[in-house]
Amino acid sequence: MSSPSSVAAPSTAVHASPKPAPRRRRSFGQEVGLCLVVLVLGAILGIYGWHDAPAGRPNTFLSLDNLVDGIATPMSYYAIMAVGLTLVIITGGIDISVGSIMALSALGGAAALQTLPADASAWLVLPVAILTPLVIGLVCGLLNGSLIIGLSLHPFIVTLGTMSIFRGLANVLPPEKTLPAAGKRLPAAFTTDFMRLEWFGQQLMPLVIMLVCVAFGWFYLRLMVAGRETYAIGGNEEAARFSGLRVNRIKLRTYALSGLAAGLAGMVSLGRFGTASTSTGTGYELTVIAAAVVGGASLIGGRGTAIGALLGTLIIALIENGIIILRMAQEYRLIIIGLAIVVAVSLDRLSLYLRARRASR
Amino acid sequence: MSDAFVQFRGITKTFGGVKALTGVSLSIPRGECHGLMGENGAGKSTLGKVLAGIHKPDTGDVVIGGTPHVFGSPREAMDAGVAMVHQELAFCAELSIAENLCMGRYPRRLGGLLLDRPAMQHRAEQLLAAIGISLDVWQPMSALSTAQEQLVQIAAAVGSEPRILIFDEPTSSLSEPEAQALFTLIENLKTRGLTMIYVSHRMPELFRLCDQISVLRDGHYVGTLPKAEMTHDAVVRMMIGRSVAEYFPQHLSASPGDVVLRVRNLASPRKFTGINFEVRAGEIVGFAGLVGAGRSEVAKAIFGLDPRANGEVELAGKPLPLGSIKAAMQGGVGLVPEDRKRQGCVLGMPCRANIGMAMLDRLRRAGLLDYAREKTIATDYFERLRVKAASLDAPVNSLSGGNQQKVVLAKWLARGGRLLIVDEPTRGVDVGAKAAIHALIDDLARQGMAVILISSELPEVINLSTRILVMREGRLAGELSRKDASQDAVLRLMAGVAQAA
Numbered sequence: 032m033s034s035p036s037s038v039a040a041p042s043t044a045v046h047a048s049p050k051p052a053p054r055r056r057r058s059f060g061q062e063v064g065l066c067l068v069v070l071v072l073g074a075i076l077g078i079y080g081w082h083d084a085p086a087g088r089p090n091t092f093l094s095l096d097n098l099v100d101g102i103a104t105p106m107s108y109y110a111i112m113a114v115g116l117t118l119v120i121i122t123g124g125i126d127i128s129v130g131s132i133m134a135l136s137a138l139g140g141a142a143a144l145q146t147l148p149a150d151a152s153a154w155l156v157l158p159v160a161i162l163t164p165l166v167i168g169l170v171c172g173l174l175n176g177s178l179i180i181g182l183s184l185h186p187f188i189v190t191l192g193t194m195s196i197f198r199g200l201a202n203v204l205p206p207e208k209t210l211p212a213a214g215k216r217l218p219a220a221f222t223t224d225f226m227r228l229e230w231f232g233q234q235l236m237p238l239v240i241m242l243v244c245v246a247f248g249w250f251y252l253r254l255m256v257a258g259r260e261t262y263a264i265g266g267n268e269e270a271a272r273f274s275g276l277r278v279n280r281i282k283l284r285t286y287a288l289s290g291l292a293a294g295l296a297g298m299v300s301l302g303r304f305g306t307a308s309t310s311t312g313t314g315y316e317l318t319v320i321a322a323a324v325v326g327g328a329s330l331i332g333g334r335g336t337a338i339g340a341l342l343g344t345l346i347i348a349l350i351e352n353g354i355i356i357l358r359m360a361q362e363y364r365l366i367i368i369g370l371a372i373v374v375a376v377s378l379d380r381l382s383l384y385l386r387a388r389r390a391s392r
Numbered sequence: 393m394s395d396a397f398v399q400f401r402g403i404t405k406t407f408g409g410v411k412a413l414t415g416v417s418l419s420i421p422r423g424e425c426h427g428l429m430g431e432n433g434a435g436k437s438t439l440g441k442v443l444a445g446i447h448k449p450d451t452g453d454v455v456i457g458g459t460p461h462v463f464g465s466p467r468e469a470m471d472a473g474v475a476m477v478h479q480e481l482a483f484c485a486e487l488s489i490a491e492n493l494c495m496g497r498y499p500r501r502l503g504g505l506l507l508d509r510p511a512m513q514h515r516a517e518q519l520l521a522a523i524g525i526s527l528d529v530w531q532p533m534s535a536l537s538t539a540q541e542q543l544v545q546i547a548a549a550v551g552s553e554p555r556i557l558i559f560d561e562p563t564s565s566l567s568e569p570e571a572q573a574l575f576t577l578i579e580n581l582k583t584r585g586l587t588m589i590y591v592s593h594r595m596p597e598l599f600r601l602c603d604q605i606s607v608l609r610d611g612h613y614v615g616t617l618p619k620a621e622m623t624h625d626a627v628v629r630m631m632i633g634r635s636v637a638e639y640f641p642q643h644l645s646a647s648p649g650d651v652v653l654r655v656r657n658l659a660s661p662r663k664f665t666g667i668n669f670e671v672r673a674g675e676i677v678g679f680a681g682l683v684g685a686g687r688s689e690v691a692k693a694i695f696g697l698d699p700r701a702n703g704e705v706e707l708a709g710k711p712l713p714l715g716s717i718k719a720a721m722q723g724g725v726g727l728v729p730e731d732r733k734r735q736g737c738v739l740g741m742p743c744r745a746n747i748g749m750a751m752l753d754r755l756r757r758a759g760l761l762d763y764a765r766e767k768t769i770a771t772d773y774f775e776r777l778r779v780k781a782a783s784l785d786a787p788v789n790s791l792s793g794g795n796q797q798k799v800v801l802a803k804w805l806a807r808g809g810r811l812l813i814v815d816e817p818t819r820g821v822d823v824g825a826k827a828a829i830h831a832l833i834d835d836l837a838r839q840g841m842a843v844i845l846i847s848s849e850l851p852e853v854i855n856l857s858t859r860i861l862v863m864r865e866g867r868l869a870g871e872l873s874r875k876d877a878s879q880d881a882v883l884r885l886m887a888g889v890a891q892a893a
Contacts (some may be wrong), residue, residue, distance in 0.1 A: 256756045263749060266738035273697070273735045274749040274803065275721045333740050 036179075064382060065326065065342035068375070072349045076356050092356045099233045101355070104303065105108045106348035107135065107237035108296040109315065113322040113340040114248040115292025118285045119322055121252075123265045123332025124179070124186035126286060129293040130315035131197035132171040134163035135229070136297030137307035138201055141210035144217045144301075153220035160221040164298040165291060166319050171197055172290015176283035186286075196318065209308040226302025237299050241341075244295065250289075250339025261285060265332030322347055325375040346375065396455075397587055398424035398556060403442055403452035405435075410883020412438045414611045415452070420604075421468035424590040425578065427602035429595075430851065431631055432633045435611040440591045444476035456556070467714045473555035477546050477562055483533045490516035490529040493548050496601030504800050507673050507779040519551040520544070523577055539570035542674070543577075548684070550581065557581065558589045564683055568887065575601060590844040595627060607631055617819060624879075628851075641676070641856055643837035646856065648731065649673030650708070652842035655694070658703035667703070671811065671842045676833065678857030679846040680882050685863040687846045688730050694844075695727040698707060708810060723811075726804030730815035732793070736800040739789035743781055744770035746788050747797050751807045773802035777832065794818075814847040830856055835848070864888050 059304025073092075077172055085344050112129045119126045142161040148158060165251030171193070178189045178303065227234045252258035260281045263271040293312075301307045328335030350371050354364050396419035405413040413435045420426045428436040429570045441447045443454055445463030445504055463469040467475075483829040491498075499511035501683050516529040525543055533541060539737045542562065549557055559578070578601055582588065589698050590597055598605055607630040608616040651670050658667040664686035671677045682735045691703035696717040705712040707723040721823040729735035737746045748755055748766040753763045759801045770784050777798045781791050788796055797817060804812055814833060818826040833856060837843050847853045853860055860872045860886035 256752050256759060256761045256762050259745060259748075259752060259761055262741060263738050263745070264739045267734070269735050270738050271749070272717070273727065273729050275717050276749070276752070326692075333738070 051165060062327075062336065062338050062342060064337060064379070065346065069342060069345055069349065072346065072353065076353050080356055092352075095231075095233060096350070097356075099235065099238065101352045102345075102348050103238040103241070104234065105351075106344050107241040108300055108312075109318055109322055109347070110241045110344040111244045111296045111299065112289075112292050112315065112319045112340050113326065113344050114244050114337050115289035115335060116319050117248065117323045117326065117328045117335045117340040118252070119186070119289045120320075120328040120330060121265045121332060121335045122263050122285050123268065123287070124282065125320070125330070126175060126186065126190045126289045127171075127320070128171070128175060128190040128194040128197055129289065129296075129319055130312035131201065132133065132168050132290050132293035132306070133297040133300065133312035133315060134201040134309065135171065135197050136167040136294040137301040137311050138205050138210055138297075138309070139167040140164040140298055140301045141217065141307040144220060144221060145211035145215045147218050149216045149218055151218045151220060153224065156220040157220040157225060160218075160225070161298060164294045164301065166294070168290045168292070168294015168297065169287055169292070170290070172287040173283065175290060178285030180279040180282050198309075198313075199384045201311075205309065209306055211306065217301075222302055222305045225256045226299065234303075237303060240295065240299055244292065245337050245341045248340065252337055255328070255376065256286065257281070262333055267333075268335065273339060317349065321372045325372060325379075327379055343375075346371070397421065397424075398441065398443070398589075399455040400443070401452050401455060401460075403439065403449045403454070405438055405442060405449050407449055411611050413442070413449070413608075416608065416611070416613045417452075418606050418613055418616060420587065420589065422587055423582070423585045424603045425582050425590055425601050426588060428591045428608065429593060429598060429605050429607035429627060429631065430608035431593060434608045434631070436591045436593075436608050437560050438611075439608065440476065440560050441886035443469065443556070444474055444558055446476070449608060466497070470552060470554075471552075474558065475549035475552050475556070475893035476558040476560065477542065477549050481539065484544070485534040485801065486532055488530045488532055489520075489527060489536075489544055491570055492533055492781065493519050493529070493544065493551070495860055506633075513661060515879040519547045523547050524580070525548055528599050530637060539566050539573075542574070543565070550586075550594075554586070556587045556589065558591065560591045561593075562590075563592070563594065566853055569595070579873045592613040592630075595624060598622075641834040643674060643676060643834050645857065646674055646838060648675045649864070652695070652708055653844075654704075654706040655690075656704040656706075657692060658690065658701065658705065660689060660693055660698050660701040663698070664693075664863070666867055669861055669868065669871075671844060673810070673840050673842050674837050675858040676837045676845050676856055678853035678860040678877075679844060679863060680860055681869075681886055683848060685886070686866040687863050688815050690863070691727060691815050691844065691846060694720065695725055695794035697727075699851065721750070721807070721809075726807060726809045726812045728797075728800050728804060728812070728814040728817055732796055732800060732819070737796060737803075740787055742783040742785040743774070743779065743791070743799050747773055747802045747806055750803045754807075769806050770802075773806055777802055777805075778828065790832070792825070794821040794829070797821055797829060798825070798832075801829070805836075809841070811842045813844040813846070816848065817845070818847070818849070818852060850882055853877075854879065854882065 076092040077090065080090040084091050112133065116126055116129060140160060140163045143159050144156065147159065157254055173192055175193055178193070179185065179186050181190070206212065226236050233304065252261065258269070260276055263276060264278050264281055268278055295308070297312070300311060322344040323335065323340050324330065324343070325346055326335070326339030326341070328339065347368060350368055354361065354367060398420040400416055403413050404589045416435070417779050426438060430436040436534060438447060443715060444467050445466040448464050449462065453462045455461070456771050460473055463472070493513050493516040499508040499515065500506060501508040513529055517526070520526055520529070523543065523546055525547070527540065533544070536544065562574060566574065575597065578588065579789070590598065590601055598619055600885060604616050604618050604624060605627065606616040607627065609631060617626060652673050653671040654671050655667055659665040665691055669677070672872045681687050689698065692698050693714065696715055696719060699715045701714045703714070705714060707725065709725070712723050731871045738749070744766060747770040755766050767784065774784060775836070779798045779802070780795050788799055791799065813834055817829050817833065821829065832854070833843060833845065845853060845857055854877050857874065859874060860877045860882060862872065864886060869888065872881055872885070
């Protein structure tokens with residue numbers, strides 16, 4: 032690259048003004064609020080769980096069994112996809128095909144794995160088990176991205192279409208509604224020995240994968256140039272283009288990552304349950320969008336974090352778990368979660384508004 | 393004044409910490425066409441919008457016919473008999489003229505269930521007839537020319553039977569004959585006894601239409617001139633507070649260097665054609681012309697933003713492929729775009745991220761963003777350009793217009809380069825920051841940068857430029873050297889009356 036001669040800005044002839052006073056940025060303001068909500072929910076449930084437990088039995092909420100099996104594992108699929116979707120939402124887009132991509136990836140992984148003997152070596156099984164769903168997710172994501180930038184269509188429309196197409200493929204392609212086919216089993220090297228591997232008597236693999244995924248999301252958004260580009264095109268696509276950012280390439284990359292995350296969620300689900308069905312992940316997209324938005328991602332674009340996506344998912348998972356712990360009727364579940372979403376987002380916008388007002392004074 | 397019909401009393405209005413109006417008081421007699429004049433950002437449009445209820449003043453009120461008002465919404469102003477013809481036309485483009493004209497009070501029948509289309513047509517035609525025009529009222533707004541759209545807007549405003557009608561820069565997107573037709577209409581309205589406020593910075597039309605002109609500068613009321621005292625010089629002196637030829641740019645003391653940019657037969661369908669010019673190192677080449685003459689479009693084409701542009705562009709002797717921002721940036725071209733908020737910066741992002749945005753490729757270290765270097769660079773330019781902000785991490789939208797523009801300039805200076813195109817660099821910028829930006833541009837040229845300056849403010853182009861190119865309707869209408877570039881000469885080229893005069 033030919034580097035043109037640089038011209039320095041003048042040091043003279045500009046009007047005087049006081050030197051700006053340095054001030055610390057509250058970069059974690061958003062996450063602090065979410066952590067507070069998590070702590071309050073946790074405290075309420077913890078106290079109830081302690082009170083509710085029969086004498087000599089552990090706290091029904093604050094037991095390792097409940098925290099892992101009741102909260103961390105079920106939320107892991109959502110959280111993994113919420114991180115991917117948060118990237119998309121930050122660019123000002125949306126991806127509602129993630130649930131279908133998850134199903135397609137899980138089924139693809141199952142189809143590939145059932146051809147292997149049940150006692151195949153881990154060296155053979157794990158690459159197939161990991162790569163197949165991830166590649167399927169990546170391809171689906173790239174397709175979403177190409178359609179969005181190639182046809183200049185709204186991401187909602189494109190992913191509404193592909194949501195249906197991917198789900199349809201998940202219905203049509205596998206020979207049976209559930210894989211592996213009757214009489215077959217997935218290799219234990221993937222299911223029992225990998226995804227259900229026990230540490231301290233708990234199956235922590237989904238939790239670990241989720242945390243790695245969040246860590247990568249944080250790294251991507253906070254430390255990489257790609258993350259800055261993501262925020263820039265979400266904040267103002269035209270200004271980003273005028274600054275030489277390659278908007279289409281950045282968008283394509285973002286949708287590819289969202290697809291990849293959905294593929295990863297498919298892999299986790301497949302390994303944990305040992306099966307995948309045509310209905311895997313149905314309706315997940317709405318919970319994932321809710322988690323991202325509760326976690327502070329703005330559907331207008333330009334705002335959102337990976338940690339926020341994790342905390343948003345955690346809040347929804349705590350409410351789901353709380354309904355069970357508090358022995359509330361399951362019929363109220365949807366109402367309570369719906370209310371929680373609206374309240375959480377309203378509070379978030381209120382705090383933003385108050386902060387903006389304070390800043391403008 | 394005893395016969396004051398409209399009286400502004402001590403109006404102050406602040407936007408996000410920037411004072412747009414400071415204690416403005418002035419009176420307007422009944423039945424007069426009163427001009428409000430001032431440079432961009434002087435507060436003239438804001439004052440009009442306070443009267444129309446669009447902006448609520450922080451302090452002060454408006455007395456209309458003896459009754460004091462503080463309007464909180466356009467509806468309240470309308471109820472008090474104030475209507476406004478806006479600069480940006482606000483219509484539903486897909487609805488018909490009739491539907492737009494009747495909006496909010498649709499005639500109905502069958503107990504309010506159905507729209508009464510014949511009644512709508514009748515009312516719309518009546519409204520148009522009241523200002524002496526006739527159009528097919530069932531065609532969609534999107535099928536109309538800008539001038540026709542504006543006529544419909546005027547018809548809507550007049551149809552609300554206002555006592556006061558405000559025009560905000562009504563000729564900004566009109567051609568000359570269209571503007572003439574508008575003036576005839578306004579004179580006609582004046583004979584009906586309507587009180588009008590005409591906001592503009594174009595002197596000829598103000599002189600023609602207005603009985604008195606009030607001048608604002610930097611949010612303050614400067615004074616009012618009656619028709620007899622309206623002279624070009626008097627108004628300019630009031631508007632800029634000094635005579636025009638006072639500023640002498642430093643870069644003129646050095647002779648220009650090598651040719652940096654050579655443009656041959658640059659054209660873009662329906663935008664501009666046959667553009668030829670050169671810019672040398674250390675020169676500021678001013679581009680003058682009316683809005684829509686194609687100046688910004690030429691700038692965008694050089695910067696690679698116009699995929700349909702064709703012609704030859706050479707940068708420091710090497711051909712520059714058109715339609716590639718990347719190639720333009722690698723060749724050392726920077727563009728400070730005309731619309732700061734939409735194209736210039738990401739308003740919600742911190743200043744430092746905005747400053748680093750055009751050089752992300754150089755801040756990349758193995759995929760990671762070099763925060764430390766970005767901070768060093770941003771701090772450096774913050775100090776050099778004296779950007780006033782709470783901190784480097786303050787979002788750009790918390791800054792005043794002038795400081796926002798400095799951030800955009802800093803973005804391109806940080807990247808460096810050999811050609812900087814600045815498009816309307818001081819639009820919506822207060823007087824202090826404006827002087828600083830002028831000095832900065834001058835200094836860049838003095839240090840050997842080639843600069844293209846596009847501006848609709850004649851004093852700005854005339855004072856700052858080494859020479860001036862005038863564009864008219866997509867073509868270069870002429871070139872003026874610094875010594876030949878009087879306001880009059882430039883205006884004549886802009887309007888295309890050079891030969892006649």
